[in-house]
Amino acid sequence: MMANPNYASLKELARAKRAQYGVTTEALNLIVVRKIYSDEGIRIDNWEFPxxxxxxxxxxxxxxxxxxxxTLPRExxxxxxxxxxxxxxxxxxxxEQGQIKCGDYNENQTIEIxxxxxxxxxxxxxTxxxxxxxxLNIEPGQCSPEDVVRLKRECRACVSYQFLRKRLVRLGFAMPHAFDKIQxxxxEEQLYGPPIYKQKWFQRRRGRAQAK
Ligand SMILES: [Zn+2]
Known part of the structure; x- marks a missing residue:
């Protein structure tokens, strides 16, 4: 498949907007994005969608x-x-001209991709x-599920496992469908233990704090 030059220019636009707003990967979070929305004059409405x-x-x-x-989680x-x-x-x-209607987006593949x-x-x-x-010494074609967990914990980007999985496959670090059955x-819990909010001592402490 030929690389679509349109997509290359969109990557460039993304980097330009990052620079314009002084965005760094480590510092990017919902607060930063909300600030960009407010600077751009875009309102955010929370909706009950399917x-x-x-x-x-x-x-x-x-x-x-x-x-x-x-209901969407953070990432x-x-x-x-x-x-x-x-x-x-x-x-x-x-x-605005109505050439694309809200809800038609999914049918508009190029726009969505x-x-x-x-x-x-x-x-x-x-890059x-x-x-x-x-x-992390992750080689093309060799990325294991454990590597993905390590990457998620160490990359310091606000991304989901799905994000990492998709990009690793697309760039040839893992075979397509290699991670389809991985939870x-x-x-991550098996490798590193449960997250803090699931640990007994934390729940006890929170329980005490809420009881006060
Ligand atoms: Zn869209």
């Missing part, structure tokens, strides 16, 4: 807003908000990702 809908960009009467599924929420930023920067005229490419590069630039793989959260 599970399959993450978010939608709307611009009525030059009043842009993003409706976001309020996919961040990803969705940055995905919708791409629609704001690139697709807004078409959306473009937004995924933009978000991925904005949140965790590919930084490749540098991290090298530091990474479980594997």
């Amino acid at each position: 599970r399959t809908i993450r978010a939608a960009y709307m611009s009525d009467d030059a009043d842009p807003s993003v409706a976001i599924n309020k 996919p929420r961040l990803f969705s908000l940055v995905h919708e930023l791409k629609h704001h920067y690139v697709d807004r005229p078409k959306i 473009g937004a995924e490419v933009f978000a991925a590069e904005f949140i965790y630039p590919e 930084e990702f490749l540098e991290r793989l090298q530091l 990474f959260q479980k594997l």
Whole structure:
């Protein structure tokens, strides 16, 4: 498959926007993204969407807003908000002219893949990702599930396992479907123990704090 030059320019746009807003991978979080939204004049509305809908960009009467599924956890929420930023920067005229209607987005493959490419590069630039793989000695075609867990814990980017899994496969560090049956959260607990909020002493302490 030929690389789509359109996607290369979207990666460039993502890096330019990072630079414009002084975004670094380690410091990027929901607070930073909300600040960008407010600077761009985009309103965020929390919505009760069906599970399959993450978010939608709307611009009525030059009043842009993003409706976001309020149940989304942190990493996919961040990803969705940055995905919708791409629609704001690139697709807004078409959306305003009604050439694309809200909800049609999924049928508009190029637009959607473009937004995924933009978000991925904005949140965790590919060059930084490749540098991290090298530091962790993860070789092309050789990435094990344990490596993915190590990468998630050490990359310092606000990304989900799904994000890492997809990119590792796309860049040839793992075979397609290599991780389909892996439950990474479980594997992480097996390797490193349960997260702090699941540990008995923490729950006891929190219980005491709440009782006060
Ligand atoms: Zn979209």
